[in-house]
Amino acid sequence: MDEFQEILQDFLVESFELVEKLDEDLVELESRPDDLELLNGIFRVAHTVKGASSFLNFDTLTHLTHHMEDVLNKARHGELAITPDVMDVILESIDLMKALLEKIRDTSSDEGIDVSACVARLDKISNGDLSGLADAVAQEERKEAQEPKKEEEPKKEETPEEEEELDYENMTPEEVEAEIERLLAQRQAEDRAKREAKIAAGEEVPSMTPEEEEEPEKEEEQKKETPKAPAPSSQKSSSSKKAEDVKAAAPAKRAATTVEQTIRVDVKRLDHLMNLIGELVLAKNRLIKINSDVEERYEGEEFLEELNQVVSIVSLVTTDLQIAVMKTRMLPIGKVFNKFPRMIRDLSRELNKKIELVISGEDTELDKSIVEEIGDPLVHIIRNSCDHGIETPQERIAKGKPEVGTITLKAYNEGNQIVIQIDDDGKGLDPEMLKQKSLEKGIITEKEADAMSDKEAYTLIFKPGFSTATAVTSVSGRGVGMDVVKTNIEKLNGIIDIDSEIDKGTSIKLKIPLTLAIIQALLVGVQEEHYAIPLASVLETVRISKDEIYTVEGRSVMRLREDVLSLVHIGDIFEVERILDANEHAYVVVLGLGTSKLGLIVDLLVGQEEIVIKSLGDYLKGIEGIAGATIRGDGGVTLIVDVVALMDIAKETKVTQITSGAGSAVSEKTKASDYTIMIVDDSKTDRTIMRKALEPIGVTLVEAVDGQEALNLLKSGDYNVDAMLIDIEMPRMDGYTLASEIKKYNRYKNLPLIAVTSRTAKSDRMRGVESGMVEYITKPYSADYLASVVQRNVNFKPEFL
Amino acid sequence: MSDKLKEIINKQVEKNDNIVDQLDDVVQLVGFVIGDEEYAVPILSIQEIIKPFPWTRVPQVPKYVLGVFNLRGSVIPLIDLRLKFGLPPKRQSDDTRFIVIRDGDDVAGFVIDRLTMAIRIKKENVGPPPDTVNGDDTIIDGVGKQEDKIITILKVKKLLQRDF
Numbered sequence: 001m002d003e004f005q006e007i008l009q010d011f012l013v014e015s016f017e018l019v020e021k022l023d024e025d026l027v028e029l030e031s032r033p034d035d036l037e038l039l040n041g042i043f044r045v046a047h048t049v050k051g052a053s054s055f056l057n058f059d060t061l062t063h064l065t066h067h068m069e070d071v072l073n074k075a076r077h078g079e080l081a082i083t084p085d086v087m088d089v090i091l092e093s094i095d096l097m098k099a100l101l102e103k104i105r106d107t108s109s110d111e112g113i114d115v116s117a118c119v120a121r122l123d124k125i126s127n128g129d130l131s132g133l134a135d136a137v138a139q140e141e142r143k144e145a146q147e148p149k150k151e152e153e154p155k156k157e158e159t160p161e162e163e164e165e166l167d168y169e170n171m172t173p174e175e176v177e178a179e180i181e182r183l184l185a186q187r188q189a190e191d192r193a194k195r196e197a198k199i200a201a202g203e204e205v206p207s208m209t210p211e212e213e214e215e216p217e218k219e220e221e222q223k224k225e226t227p228k229a230p231a232p233s234s235q236k237s238s239s240s241k242k243a244e245d246v247k248a249a250a251p252a253k254r255a256a257t258t259v260e261q262t263i264r265v266d267v268k269r270l271d272h273l274m275n276l277i278g279e280l281v282l283a284k285n286r287l288i289k290i291n292s293d294v295e296e297r298y299e300g301e302e303f304l305e306e307l308n309q310v311v312s313i314v315s316l317v318t319t320d321l322q323i324a325v326m327k328t329r330m331l332p333i334g335k336v337f338n339k340f341p342r343m344i345r346d347l348s349r350e351l352n353k354k355i356e357l358v359i360s361g362e363d364t365e366l367d368k369s370i371v372e373e374i375g376d377p378l379v380h381i382i383r384n385s386c387d388h389g390i391e392t393p394q395e396r397i398a399k400g401k402p403e404v405g406t407i408t409l410k411a412y413n414e415g416n417q418i419v420i421q422i423d424d425d426g427k428g429l430d431p432e433m434l435k436q437k438s439l440e441k442g443i444i445t446e447k448e449a450d451a452m453s454d455k456e457a458y459t460l461i462f463k464p465g466f467s468t469a470t471a472v473t474s475v476s477g478r479g480v481g482m483d484v485v486k487t488n489i490e491k492l493n494g495i496i497d498i499d500s501e502i503d504k505g506t507s508i509k510l511k512i513p514l515t516l517a518i519i520q521a522l523l524v525g526v527q528e529e530h531y532a533i534p535l536a537s538v539l540e541t542v543r544i545s546k547d548e549i550y551t552v553e554g555r556s557v558m559r560l561r562e563d564v565l566s567l568v569h570i571g572d573i574f575e576v577e578r579i580l581d582a583n584e585h586a587y588v589v590v591l592g593l594g595t596s597k598l599g600l601i602v603d604l605l606v607g608q609e610e611i612v613i614k615s616l617g618d619y620l621k622g623i624e625g626i627a628g629a630t631i632r633g634d635g636g637v638t639l640i641v642d643v644v645a646l647m648d649i650a651k652e653t654k655v656t657q658i659t660s661g662a663g664s665a666v667s668e669k670t671k672a673s674d675y676t677i678m679i680v681d682d683s684k685t686d687r688t689i690m691r692k693a694l695e696p697i698g699v700t701l702v703e704a705v706d707g708q709e710a711l712n713l714l715k716s717g718d719y720n721v722d723a724m725l726i727d728i729e730m731p732r733m734d735g736y737t738l739a740s741e742i743k744k745y746n747r748y749k750n751l752p753l754i755a756v757t758s759r760t761a762k763s764d765r766m767r768g769v770e771s772g773m774v775e776y777i778t779k780p781y782s783a784d785y786l787a788s789v790v791q792r793n794v795n796f797k798p799e800f801l
Numbered sequence: 802m803s804d805k806l807k808e809i810i811n812k813q814v815e816k817n818d819n820i821v822d823q824l825d826d827v828v829q830l831v832g833f834v835i836g837d838e839e840y841a842v843p844i845l846s847i848q849e850i851i852k853p854f855p856w857t858r859v860p861q862v863p864k865y866v867l868g869v870f871n872l873r874g875s876v877i878p879l880i881d882l883r884l885k886f887g888l889p890p891k892r893q894s895d896d897t898r899f900i901v902i903r904d905g906d907d908v909a910g911f912v913i914d915r916l917t918m919a920i921r922i923k924k925e926n927v928g929p930p931p932d933t934v935n936g937d938d939t940i941i942d943g944v945g946k947q948e949d950k951i952i953t954i955l956k957v958k959k960l961l962q963r964d965f
Contacts, residue, residue, distance in 0.1 A: 218829065279874055574860035616859070616869060619878045619909055619963050623861050629876040631867055637857040637871050718892065 011052050012105050018045045020338065027341045031686050039076040046072055058110040058784050061100045067122040102635045103488040121421040232351040235236025235456055278324050278612035281518055282631050284318045287311055289633030307334045322518060331371045332413045334362030340382060340409060347386045354393050354404040355386055361411035366418055370512060373492055381422050381508055382407065384482060389426030398413055399503060413645055417536060420510040428501040431457035438466060459595035462486040475516050476698050490644045493536050496595050509516055512583045524589060525604030527578065530638050532611055532630055537643040539592040541605060558599060568650040573625055578746065593643050598650055613640060625649050672698030675794050676719050678709040679703045681727040690725055693783035693791060721751065722794040727758040739771040752793035810817035826924055832952055836888045839952050841920060841945060846957040848901040848908065853893050863965050870910060872901060881912045907961040
């Protein structure tokens, strides 16, 4: 059974690949009905699927493909002309085939799908019911086809049994063995025949008679040295016609013979590889950070240059490696685009419109996961363009446009993004009409409608529940489709951009990041925390002052050039405690996603970095506004902002006023020891002198040996410090820096800082004042003086003495 | 296959069974203190025990989820068991440790006040959780009796289960 499963898997993989190619070929066939090469290709698909499915006992599928094969076989022998009507039936049968294959994939059985109607139609065609109209053509074609037929004939002779369905089930193992061998031999013979056919001048007929054998050569000459005497053959006309065929088909054939060297790799392995690269990128970031630290510390040392070189090589190679692995996961977007010609064909028949699809940039590559996600949105957009965009032929003619509407599907790279652009030359979007419609449906309010720019109005089509089609057709108009587009594109961190002009057409641009695992991010700081924002969603950053922020209906907004941008503070969203004093200036990161924009206020822009997205795991998954985490160069974890969710949260978040001076409530002092004084000095002697001076008044004393320790002690909140005595000259962090650091915190705004120093210059005093010191005591001082300064500054109650 | 070979294999199987039997008799636990109580988790569920280091706060989670930290490239949630058990917060001291507990793919770090020791308790000395906390909802797996004290054994699955 396992073996069977294995064969089945191979069969399915092969079949789906073939079918995918088939759709494209068939539509092309309709425009070039006598392209033998195409027909042969299509026939081979039906044939292969039939052979394999009969071997695997999928009777329904065999039945269907057998009849398809009949029709196609006739077509390629020229006994049948491919008319749109015939094509409809063939396409229908291929759809059925796909359905059957999917059924087999899901249930390992092909039962439950009725193919009899389709088979009947196929039979009708192959029995020549349509020949009435096709006969004349067929006659002509038959002449042409005589030679190709000869090519087929030997093959046919070799494989006459193939058409009979053998009853494999009732065979003895020996018989099966024999059958396999026979099929194998047959296949080999076929291959050989094909190879020979190709060798023979890259095209056509390993002919029977020597006379004919010479012909291709003559034709070659004909091609090179134009008008030469026509070949003195009885089949003059047909041979020259053939020459044309040779010209047309030869390049295609040659392209097909250059077999691509590929191997199939399990996607899981690639994912694993990608994870490892992710780790490497993190390590690289860390190395770069360490390198810059080392550079700072050992400036001018000789080994630095060497280290620098190594670091840059490592980072270079890592980046290349990352790109290389990313490329292995890339698929050409053509894989998605391929299904659209067929779709457009069906739609235009259904809608009675004339639509031409122009595809370009199908070689543009995208990460596999994105290729899988992008299909649906594109289907919806293209359907929408067909249904709402392109007008009926009559309307188009009335407007003086060409009768055939054009939809252009284009993909190209733009920086770190890929852009997929869908243009149509239809009637365009009417912003006023869109607003009117949305008003009727209650999607927007009148006020919003008035304030809306045209561009914003276009984005209304992506609102759930919106549909401009007055009648619901089977194609669109249920108001679901475009909403799906927006959700899916946002899921990929993409941006949608619409442009339109009435009666000129509409252009929709989807901008999507190349990959999802490793991204460029903008790191921002809020209070003491850092967050990473995917750079793909960042449109720009602006520095603003506080008074540029206006409040409208309880929400912050700012004017950004022409537009009004709603603002939200990142601290409000992530419940960041406001411990640091707010700066006079703030930075606004303008986020763009899908079609909406939002300004995110942050305290600090840290920089741009390449980050690896890591999941927060099951325990913490689904936190609103957080897409994951990444590990930074210093080993710390930084959370990644989920821009999609952020936009949603922002709608509900109201501004919290920055609460100033809301430090811990000052508790009533009832005894001398309730007062806490911190002594910061690196000299033990100095600390002891201060201690001796203050002990008599009974206050609690805390000591720190430098600014850093003092700051940590203060932040830990273990002590409710009432005043600090600070030395200026200290290792790690000096007194000035300590003072300005402390003053950043709201709750220490009013904490008296007293400088105790031997620096007496006026400039030193000035610096002290600038950094927030309230008193300046110069060494040496008397114990009484120090005590009185401290008492004065903490409002020491004399009765405690 | 010769009979001799079979015999040897059978013997080995028996031996293995014996070892398993012996192991089955004893539960190995790691004990730790939170507040005034001693708790324990099975030693095999512990991936490692580390000294505290900085973590990153995560918004919109209960107070007892302190945030996430980086354990050699993995981002792991950090849970303060004091807060989770409704005790008042306490500053981390030199005894504070992070216990990283794993159950399948679920992994999390837990802040505990102090480690005690690795404990071997005979199976028969492990009783069910007290009736008052019985049911599927309890975080208590059982109560281990030792000569002078009892130890609450915690349910690893429950510890790692998100409950908000």
